[in-house]
Amino acid sequence: MSQKILAKDKVDAFLQGLCRDQDLFAPVMKDGKVGWGPVATAAEALWEFSNTEMSPKDFFFPQTECMMRFKNVQGDPQGMIMQAEAPLSRPRVLLNIRPCDAKAFQVLDLIFVQDEMTNDLYWRDKREKTALIGLACNDPCPTCFCTTVGSNPHGETGLDVLLVDLGDHFLAKALTEKGEALVKDLPAAAAGDEGQAAELKKAAEAKIKGGVAMDKVNAREVMELYDAPLWDRVMESCLNCGTCTFCCPTCHCFDIQDETQGEAGRRVRNWDYCMSWLFTMHGTGHNPRGTKKDRVRQRFMHKFKYIPVKRGGEIGCVGCGRCVQLCPVNIDVRKVVNDMNA
Amino acid sequence: MEAIAQKIREAAKRLLSEGKVDVVIGYAKGSVPMREYPYFAYTPEEAENLTWTSFCCNNLALYTIRRPGRMAVVAQGCVSRNLVNLINENQFKREDLYVIGVNSPGMVDRRKVQALFPGKTITEVIEEPEHLLVKGQGFEQRIERKKFLRSNCLTCVQRNPVISDEMIGEKGPEGHGGNIDNVAAPWEKLIPAERWAELQETLKDCIRCYACRDACPLCYCHVCFVDEAQPQWCGKTQDEADVATFHILRAFHCAGRCTDCGACESACPQGIKMRRLTSKIEKDIRELYGYRPGMEIGATPPMSLFRPNDPQDFIK
Numbered sequence: 001m002s003q004k005i006l007a008k009d010k011v012d013a014f015l016q017g018l019c020r021d022q023d024l025f026a027p028v029m030k031d032g033k034v035g036w037g038p039v040a041t042a043a044e045a046l047w048e049f050s051n052t053e054m055s056p057k058d059f060f061f062p063q064t065e066c067m068m069r070f071k072n073v074q075g076d077p078q079g080m081i082m083q084a085e086a087p088l089s090r091p092r093v094l095l096n097i098r099p100c101d102a103k104a105f106q107v108l109d110l111i112f113v114q115d116e117m118t119n120d121l122y123w124r125d126k127r128e129k130t131a132l133i134g135l136a137c138n139d140p141c142p143t144c145f146c147t148t149v150g151s152n153p154h155g156e157t158g159l160d161v162l163l164v165d166l167g168d169h170f171l172a173k174a175l176t177e178k179g180e181a182l183v184k185d186l187p188a189a190a191a192g193d194e195g196q197a198a199e200l201k202k203a204a205e206a207k208i209k210g211g212v213a214m215d216k217v218n219a220r221e222v223m224e225l226y227d228a229p230l231w232d233r234v235m236e237s238c239l240n241c242g243t244c245t246f247c248c249p250t251c252h253c254f255d256i257q258d259e260t261q262g263e264a265g266r267r268v269r270n271w272d273y274c275m276s277w278l279f280t281m282h283g284t285g286h287n288p289r290g291t292k293k294d295r296v297r298q299r300f301m302h303k304f305k306y307i308p309v310k311r312g313g314e315i316g317c318v319g320c321g322r323c324v325q326l327c328p329v330n331i332d333v334r335k336v337v338n339d340m341n342a
Numbered sequence: 343m344e345a346i347a348q349k350i351r352e353a354a355k356r357l358l359s360e361g362k363v364d365v366v367i368g369y370a371k372g373s374v375p376m377r378e379y380p381y382f383a384y385t386p387e388e389a390e391n392l393t394w395t396s397f398c399c400n401n402l403a404l405y406t407i408r409r410p411g412r413m414a415v416v417a418q419g420c421v422s423r424n425l426v427n428l429i430n431e432n433q434f435k436r437e438d439l440y441v442i443g444v445n446s447p448g449m450v451d452r453r454k455v456q457a458l459f460p461g462k463t464i465t466e467v468i469e470e471p472e473h474l475l476v477k478g479q480g481f482e483q484r485i486e487r488k489k490f491l492r493s494n495c496l497t498c499v500q501r502n503p504v505i506s507d508e509m510i511g512e513k514g515p516e517g518h519g520g521n522i523d524n525v526a527a528p529w530e531k532l533i534p535a536e537r538w539a540e541l542q543e544t545l546k547d548c549i550r551c552y553a554c555r556d557a558c559p560l561c562y563c564h565v566c567f568v569d570e571a572q573p574q575w576c577g578k579t580q581d582e583a584d585v586a587t588f589h590i591l592r593a594f595h596c597a598g599r600c601t602d603c604g605a606c607e608s609a610c611p612q613g614i615k616m617r618r619l620t621s622k623i624e625k626d627i628r629e630l631y632g633y634r635p636g637m638e639i640g641a642t643p644p645m646s647l648f649r650p651n652d653p654q655d656f657i658k
Contacts, residue, residue: 029460029461031547032453032457032460033612033613034461046461048461049461050461050462050463053611053612054549063549063550063580064578064579064580064581139479141463142374142463142465143374233382236380236382236405237379237380237381237382237400237405239404239553239556239557239609240556241551241552241553241555241556241557241609242549242550242551242552242553243551243553243609243611245551246549246551246611247611255578257577257578257579259577259579268578268579270578270579270580271549273551276552276569277569278569278571281571324373324374325374326611328400328553328556328557328608328609328610328611329379329380329400330372330373330374330377330378330379331379332373332374334373335373
């Protein structure tokens with residue numbers, strides 16, 4: 001794969017090229033918050049930021065997504081008509097996505113697209129039509145812990161192109177065929193660029209202090225962790241709100257509802273969350289996760305034990321630190337996992 | 343602040359070692375700046391973790407609900423008012439509760455502080471008597487505390503606890519000079535279509551995580567109306583009607599009960615101005631019924647009482 005240079009005064013021209021046949025999105029400053037928005041020029045996008053407050057997962061897994069529409073008109077000889085939703089009409093590029101978030105999509109690929117039977121066409125359609133141009137973190141936050149959960153501030157997993165800010169220009173590393181096509185018109189990197197990027201990578205890794213240890217979590221049986229006394233303390237202050245799951249790039253649970261009005265309706269899926277008692281409520285009235293403790297434990301066990309066990313060691317967390325920053329009662333995932341590992 | 347924190351720790355240690363209570367519910371220092379969190383101390387040793395800073399924004403009255411045993415709660419004005427609310431709503435008995443009262447200095451809005459440093463990461467905030475020293479990657483700035491108070495603290499009318507078994511530090515002034523009516527006033531000038539537009543604008547970032555509801559000591563229903571499934575009252579989507587239904591119904595459920603503690607606004611991960619909804623309701627209740635929630639044990643909330651001379655002008 002090729003290594004190219006994107007000069008900072010050539011970014012506008014590069015973006016114009018991207019916009020011709022694709023919709024382009026990037027982190028932008030909106031009402032004082034860093035979020036995702038459409039961009040056309042370099043000035044509209046952010047180039048120095050920690051990360052967006054919410055994860056970009058809604059590009060592939062919108063919070064509310066119509067799956068199909070249906071009609072059941074009385075006397076209609078066609079009977080019930082079900083109509084698929086149109087797939088994404090234009091390819092997209094997510095520019096300046098952070099490596100942790102790109103890694104998260106690869107974790108979610110393992111869940112949404114497993115085999116013939118578990119093959120989520122809504123997720124897949126958007127994934128296949130979206131290219132990811134990452135921006136390496138040279139300055140990770142104090143809440144970042146990607147290096148301790150298998151990701152990296154300069155990580156390449158899940159990306160098509162990785163940009164590394166080298167001061168007056170970016171090193172643009174093509175990582176896939178899709179990425180190769182995006183950077184094909186850029187000039188080749190100079191001799192020292194790759195070495196400089198490697199130095200920045202090492203420096204960024206060194207800035208990540210703390211994080212989580214997983215060795216004992218991996219070694220312990222599920223039930224030993226499940227029955228550990230720590231959950232009684234972790235759950236005490238938890239509000240059972242959806243903040244941690246909704247800001248999380250790897251949380252992916254949903255609820256499907258049919259909404260009808262008269263003879264027509266739609267099937268819609270919405271984000272759901274394991275912190276809600278309703279999420280696991282059975283029609284019988286039985287709730288297998290009936291207490292706050294059950295629900296709090298589920299979130300951490302799912303990410304750090306169940307997913308690794310079922311998906312070949314892959315951890316269901318990429319260390320972005322959003323939940324650490326946003327939890328209204330400061331339940332810090334790093335502390336919880338280290339307690340699980342104690 | 344640290345002097346108050348020290349006295350809170352001493353009181354907690356004494357209560358726990360004398361066996362007067364099973365738990366002291368207070369605040370502990372968060373793992374990230376400006377994010378203290380609700381902490382449960384069961385032993386004198388654990389009481390050492392209690393703190394008192396400009397960022398004690400959760401309403402601890404929440405944690406008394408359906409909690410067995412004898413508990414002590416660190417309570418500033420608003421928390422104490424919510425405790426009174428809960429006593430008046432028969433959620434627990436006064437004698438099961440030990441109130442460690444504190445005059446609130448007014449809590450600081452971390453979003454206002456963060457707004458000074460857009461896109462940058464704050465790594466440490468040091469408390470000084472009238473100032474906060476804010477440090478981050480490549481910057482350091484001393485800011486005046488009172489300019490960054492939460493909006494509800496600016497319009498607070500009750501900084502001292504209305505009930506307490508023990509007062510930590512001196513009683514202080516009651517207000518911060520702001521007037522909640524000014525928060526409510528903009529709604530009154532709007533025609534219905536404009537109000538709807540303003541409501542949509544206020545709620546446009548809502549992700550329906552329900553942190554506002556779950557942080558609120560008024561919201562203790564066994565099943566919240568948005569979680570009712572048989573039948574389902576409220577749609578689950580991000581459509582504006584579904585989002586607004588949740589917020590409007592919740593706000594009305596809080597009428598005559600909301601103490602303007604600001605816990606909902608502090609909990610919201612999206613920084614939604616929740617008080618835009620509740621301030622007008624607070625003003626209406628005060629003007630129509632002469633009632634402020636949580637000020638007196640034994641008072642009956644106006645929405646659970648009918649009097650023949652109640653205002654009825656709204657019936658057309």
